[in-house]
Amino acid sequence: MKELLKQNISSHISLSENEMEDFCKLFQSKIIQKKNFLLREGEVCKFEGFVTKGLFRVYHIDNNGFEQILYFAIENWWITDIDSFTNEKPSQLFIEAIEDSEVLLISKTDKELAYTNLPKIEKLFRIMTQKTHVALQRRMIDNLSKTADQRYQDFIEKYPQLFQRLTNLQIAAYLGISHEFLSKIRKKIASKI
Amino acid sequence: MKELLKQNISSHISLSENEMEDFCKLFQSKIIQKKNFLLREGEVCKFEGFVTKGLFRVYHIDNNGFEQILYFAIENWWITDIDSFTNEKPSQLFIEAIEDSEVLLISKTDKELAYTNLPKIEKLFRIMTQKTHVALQRRMIDNLSKTADQRYQDFIEKYPQLFQRLTNLQIAAYLGISHEFLSKIRKKIASKI
DNA sequence: TTGATTTATTGAACTTGTTCAATTTTTTTG
DNA sequence: CAAAAAAATTGAACAAGTTCAATAAATCAA
Numbered sequence: 389m390k391e392l393l394k395q396n397i398s399s400h401i402s403l404s405e406n407e408m409e410d411f412c413k414l415f416q417s418k419i420i421q422k423k424n425f426l427l428r429e430g431e432v433c434k435f436e437g438f439v440t441k442g443l444f445r446v447y448h449i450d451n452n453g454f455e456q457i458l459y460f461a462i463e464n465w466w467i468t469d470i471d472s473f474t475n476e477k478p479s480q481l482f483i484e485a486i487e488d489s490e491v492l493l494i495s496k497t498d499k500e501l502a503y504t505n506l507p508k509i510e511k512l513f514r515i516m517t518q519k520t521h522v523a524l525q526r527r528m529i530d531n532l533s534k535t536a537d538q539r540y541q542d543f544i545e546k547y548p549q550l551f552q553r554l555t556n557l558q559i560a561a562y563l564g565i566s567h568e569f570l571s572k573i574r575k576k577i578a579s580k581i
Numbered sequence: 582m583k584e585l586l587k588q589n590i591s592s593h594i595s596l597s598e599n600e601m602e603d604f605c606k607l608f609q610s611k612i613i614q615k616k617n618f619l620l621r622e623g624e625v626c627k628f629e630g631f632v633t634k635g636l637f638r639v640y641h642i643d644n645n646g647f648e649q650i651l652y653f654a655i656e657n658w659w660i661t662d663i664d665s666f667t668n669e670k671p672s673q674l675f676i677e678a679i680e681d682s683e684v685l686l687i688s689k690t691d692k693e694l695a696y697t698n699l700p701k702i703e704k705l706f707r708i709m710t711q712k713t714h715v716a717l718q719r720r721m722i723d724n725l726s727k728t729a730d731q732r733y734q735d736f737i738e739k740y741p742q743l744f745q746r747l748t749n750l751q752i753a754a755y756l757g758i759s760h761e762f763l764s765k766i767r768k769k770i771a772s773k774i
Numbered sequence: 775t776t777g778a779t780t781t782a783t784t785g786a787a788c789t790t791g792t793t794c795a796a797t798t799t800t801t802t803t804g
Numbered sequence: 805c806a807a808a809a810a811a812a813t814t815g816a817a818c819a820a821g822t823t824c825a826a827t828a829a830a831t832c833a834a
Contacts, residue, residue, distance in 0.1 A: 450726040458718060471715040474708075507700040514707035515667075521714040522664040524721060525651060531724055532757035533643040536791070555811060564725035569791055571813050729821070748781065762821055764783050 390415065393438050393492055396464055401512045411502055411509060415492035420444075420485040426467070427483040433472035435493040439465050442489025443553055447482050447561065457562040460486075462550055466516060467491065487553065536565045537573050583608065586631050586685055589657055594705045604695055604702060608685035613637075613678040619660070620676040626665035628686040632658050635682020636746055640675050640754065650755040653679075655743055659709060660684065680746070729758045730766050 390412045397403065403411065415438065420426055426444065427433050439461050446467065447457045458481065461467040472479035473496060494502075502509040530539060540563060544551050551559070556574070560567040583605045590596065596604065608631065613619055619637065620626050632654050639660065640650045651674065654660040665672035666689060687695075695702040723732060733756060737744050744752070749767070753760040 448722050448726075450722075452726075454726060456722050456725040458721065470711055471718065474711055474715075503704070507703060510700060510703045510707055511696070514703055514710060517707060517710045517714055518663055518667055521710055521717065522667075524714065524717050525664065528717060528721060528724070529641050529643075529649050529651065531721070532649040533641075533645075533647060535789095557811065566792055567812075568793080568814085572791090575813080750781065759822055760782075761784085761823080765821090768783080 389417070389440070390492065392440050392464060396438065397512060400515050401508050403506075403508060407506060407508070411506065414498040414502060415494050418491050418493055420489045420491065422485050422488050425482060425484050426491065427469060427472075427479055427481065429480055429482055430478050431472075432476055433469040433479050435495060436466065436468040436473060436499060437491040437493045439463055439467055440490045440492055442485060442487040443550075444489060444491075445484055445486050445558060447484070448480055449482070455561045456564065457558060460547075460550055460554070460558075460562070462553070466520075470517070486558070531564065536563055536569065537576070539563050540570065540573055541577070582610070582633070583685065585633050585657060589631065590705060593708050594701050596699075596701060600699060600701070604699065607691040607695060608687050611684050611686055613682045613684065615678050615681050618675060618677050619684065620662060620665075620672055620674065622673060622675055623671050624665075625669055626662040626672050626674075627688060629659065629661040629666060629689075629692060630684040630686050632656055632660055633683045633685055635678055635680040636743075637682060637684075638677055638679050638751060640677070641673055642675070648754045649757065650751060653740075653743055653747070653751075653755070655746070659713075663710070679751070724757065729756055729762065730769070732756050733763065733766055734770070 393412055393415065394408055397408065397411070417440075418426075418437075420442070426435075426437065429449065441463060444461045444467055445457050446459050446461065446469070447455050449455055467483060469479045469481045469483070471477070472481070476496075499509075499513075503513075530542065534542070540559070543559065543563065556570050557567045560570040563570070586605055586608065587601055590601065590604070610633075611619075611630075613635070619628075619630065622642065634656060637654045637660055638650050639652050639654065639662070640648050642648055660676060662672045662674045662676070664670070665674070669689075692702075692706075696706075723735065727735070733752070736752065736756065749763050750760045753763040756763070
């Protein structure tokens with residue numbers, strides 16, 4: 389059941405079987421039904437999670453009541469509010485299950501413990517944070533330089549499997565546009581084929 | 582001369598005097614005159630840098646020839662293309678000195694060495710990457726939810742000292758808007774006072 | 775210090791994206 | 805399966821931001 393997690397860790401660093409076992413023991417499985425929350429705004433994020441089943445959206449609600457989706461997380465992705473988790477402050481984000489889902493959670497204390505016991509874990513999370521940072525940097529550049537139309541087509545191309553599991557409302561909230569405008573983009577694209 | 586660097590490191594982790602000395606020895610000073618480059622698109626980024634004097638801009642040029650500024654770095658800030666540096670691939674970014682500047686550079690091999698010799702260095706860079714990631718995440722949300730007007734005013738409020746050292750062209754390239762539009766925003770704000 | 779270059783401002787026409795409201799289509803749930 | 809809820813589409817009027825071109829102001833280099 390923790391096979392996917394072990395596989396994911398192995399793709400970043402190499403651990404002995406014992407080290408892997410010991411580290412993975414620190415994770416606890418949690419089932420979250422569709423439309424339920426792993427985290428709500430105002431709560432302190434007490435976990436770092438690894439999705440083994442389902443799909444989550446991580447979003448923020450701005451002052452005008454609009455939703456901005458920071459990212460989605462499907463199987464084999466990590467999920468947390470890194471700001472709230474590391475600084476132990478109230479989160480500004482919601483993490484909601486879009487499908488019936490399962491996550492493996494590790495608490496902050498267990499993670500800190502792992503850092504001290506096994507420096508390779510520190511390396512693991514440094515590498516992971518670096519990778520997500522690089523991805524976000526690319527998205528930042530794209531958002532600054534591309535039109536909504538281009539960003540939509542890039543999204544479909546980059547995440548074809550994810551795309552099929554999302555509604556247009558969710559994709560629009562990720563792209564930072566209204567769903568009506570996304571609808572018009574889709575129409576324009578369809579007419580070109 | 583490396584006082585600022587030591588101070589910066591101490592704000593993230595605690596090292597003994599010896600550890601600090603040994604680590605800081607790995608950095609070499611480099612002077613970069615205004616309008617010169619620390620890194621150009623296509624080159625592999627061989628360093629991680631710490632700015633001790635001056636001001637840099639880190640930017641990308643898109644397919645239409647437009648500049649997007651990812652971030653600025655002044656004294657006490659770190660600077661690198663983390664994607665190019667960690668994955669040893671050609672950079673998509675330019676790093677250019679906006680003022681006569683000085684940076685302390687550490688090479689990839691020396692940094693890797695430090696990681697192995699002193700796990701606390703791994704922690705240092707994990708913490709730093711996390712912090713820049715959190716900052717970028719906030720900027721991402723702001724870019725998705727706020728108008729250019731708001732983003733400009735936020736920028737001035739957040740980085741008042743940096744703001745004074747930049748041209749409006751540079752600020753516009755950071756905010757992701759044309760400098761003409763920034764000019765109009767400035768006029769509107771001025772008329773309200 | 776003057777000429778050259780870069781930066782900033784402005785206006786007009788245009789494009790991209792939003793808002794609101796009405797309608798249709800799809801999905802969910804009892 | 806039927807009713808209700810959620811998602812998607814469409815059009816019209818509007819707002820945000822761009823583009824281009826002309827001019828002014830500031831800075832740089834000889």
